[in-house]
Amino acid sequence: MQIIRTVVWVLVLFALLAFSFFNWKPVEVQLWSNLVLETKLPALVVISFLLGLLPMWLIHRANKWRMTRRVNALEAATTRLATPKEPIPTPTPTGEPANPVEPEPDKPL
Template structure:
């Protein structure tokens, strides 16, 4: 699957680079109207203008989806933690009652960790 994704990015990059290379002619871009009926304009290459406005359209959508993904990942983690906390078994006896003193050494043992036989 990574191969398909990499190949797709390579094709998109090749198309964009060829578009920019073929359209590197500078054109006037009207930026802001003035009082006398003229415009403030810049001489920009067509490829740069296309990339700029493509990014202007893509970046807000990309940021929205990243924020949505972050929010949903936080929500999933919270639900997993809640489920993990509610599914833990309750202890039937406190740890102090589960320990039994031994007669020989005076150490304590538990049911899960018996003292070694000597």
């Protein structure tokens, strides 16, 4: 898998270098009415790409962080439920109370 990733990155780098070589021309970008930025076209394309990539990368990192926290919480809950609990000891009933009381006889009215 690492070789495929390396080949793809080499192809992307080669395409970027070829694009830069054939389009190395100055361009003017008017930011405001009196502010003009003069730069080379490949620099403008790369900066625009990175500015578009940044919000999606931040969303991806936030989702990955949230899902990692969720998986950890679920694993902790599973571990907690899977461990056997100690049984609650029930009191043993005794035959007679320690201090028996005699019932009162019925009184006639």
